[in-house]
Amino acid sequence: MNLYSGIFYQGVNSMNSITKRLLSITAACTLCFSASPLTANADTYYYKGDVNNSGTVDVADVTAITQYLRGILSADGVYAERLDVNRDYVIDDKDLQEVKKIVIGTAQTKSVRSVNTEMTTGQEATSYRKYNAQTGASLGTYGLMPVPNISASRSANTRNIIGDDERVIDYSKSGIVRLDYKKIITNNSVSMTRTFTGTGFIVGNHKIVTAAHCLNTAFDVTYTLYNSDGTEKATYNAINYHLPQKFISGTNDNPDYDYAVVTVAEDLSSYQCFNVGVCRDDILDLEPNVYITGYAGNASPANRNLTRNIVTGSGKFIDDGSGNIISSKVLYYSTDTVGGTSGAPIYVKDSNGVMTVIGIHRGGFSTYNWGRRIDSNVLHFIYNNDELN
Template identity: 30%
Template sequence: MKVVFKPLLSFSVILLSVLLFTAAAEAKGNPQTSVSSSGEEFEVNHNGPSKTQQISPAFEGTGRTKGQLTENSQVSLKSLKPSSIIGTDERIRISPTTSFPYSATVQLTVKYSGSSSTFGCTGFFVNPNTIVTAGHCVYDQDNGWASTITAAPGRNGSSYPYGSYSGTMFYSVKGWTESGDTNYDYGAIKVNGSPGNNTGWYGYRTTNSSSPAGLSSSVTGYPCDKVSGSMWSDSKPIRSAETYKLTYTTDTFGCQSGSPVYHNYSDTGQTAIAIHTNGGSSYNQGTRVTNNVFDNIKYWSNQ
């Protein structure tokens, strides 16, 4: 009787291929795994896309300022990512900046140990000491984690009505830090003190129960094409809703990365539904607050 080993060999090759693929996938890890500048990794318990809508409401804060502190030094900031003016520039300057939600909008000054440049970004408070921003504002593909980040909430030119704060810990996810995948371009900064109690903070929520396309939204931040430290905003409907991104024709410019893309909901107030990341010739876009993004923001807020 002739024994044929070919099928067995084929099965072994297939099995080996499956095992190698699985091992490679496990080594790469979940792109939504939380990572920090201290080296911590944490797998947040995500319950998948079928989870009901998640909501974290806004808080308007006490409004207490620090006596309109001023600073004379003006640092020339560079942009980490491009953002675009779509057609006519319709941004308006926000002044004064001490009313909510502008008080909870933060100018970020970012430095990397591997670069001699100083970069500008924007962020927004989501609790007393946590600022959400773009992933590329805390982790750069060439230079790694930021060495220092200074946060100035509600800055208005040379005026720092709430003072400035140092970042003490930076967070993002593996999809950004290991792969540079723009679908996972989001992160957070923990700061010293609890300035959010005075400035207030934005809400954030998922929009998986209904498409946000057409929803009126605003993008507010600190562009580097305007007077140093000045806050600008534009409002337009959401253009399209993709799995990981929202797109919009709202005017933005470099250094507005990390700005909140937000809507004023009747139940949660000024609430972020995306984090602005970059732009193009036809539209700008931000990382959508999905269930995974929501869960990570919540986890970072609780640290």
């Protein structure tokens, strides 16, 4: 995380003083002089440093504010207020440094009240003309299309605590594994190798299910098993992983194909094997608790003691704000999660406490989390697939 943040900081820090002044002036003008006012609800609260409105303060916020300062993202309304982390009415490197301190734990976040009265809007397409500075001759015109606004991304990198953090440490499920893997990340033409963490769950003697976005382009994949007292039992190298082709050729923002299977050489028959099934839409009539057990790689502002543990959260199915609770391929729920929980099982329990996995956790938005619903396609992929044997 520090390396990741450092690369971005290096990019911002390398700007010359004129560029820095221009960024500060641009930010100040954005705050003060744009038209079309956007006003936040006076009763809205958010975590200081939660730049992208994801519900947690993490490296994604470092990325967002860095990209804003680099002109890769724009901001309007509520997001302009969030960028001004130290509330000095200027968005600059000091705000970036404040977020980095929160992420690495040298500063604390807190719940702050939105007082947004920003009169800011997103960018518009603009044409420019280029001149030779020595002769004054025109060298032609060019246009810049608007860059995207900072938003509460639905990407797989976002997981959320909905309301109070109600998760508890739970090492009772031996079929939960921590996945570690590496990817080559390129930002501003600088490539670096980063290590990521996700969650998987055992579904067969040599099979572990997780989310496709965890493993797409990954290498050096390992999985770690835990003892019931929370100590690490063993770490092994994975043999292969399998992803839907439509996920690889599509976009990581499409949850329809966000599922994967890891195959391993070790015999996992002595560990818990999760029961996987398909829930009906009518399950909503039962108003069941929706559970997720997975690895807590990132801290939530209110419950940092859970970090780097296997934890279980419980919530309910929830409306995503557009009337969706269950779709043909996606489940929406209030169960608390953080980064590192991607790929964890979403499960329900019957009256006898028997668990059935009905989905694979993917990510979150500001007021809900979501995952890939288990359907016949996923079952076919997991259980009726000779390539996994």
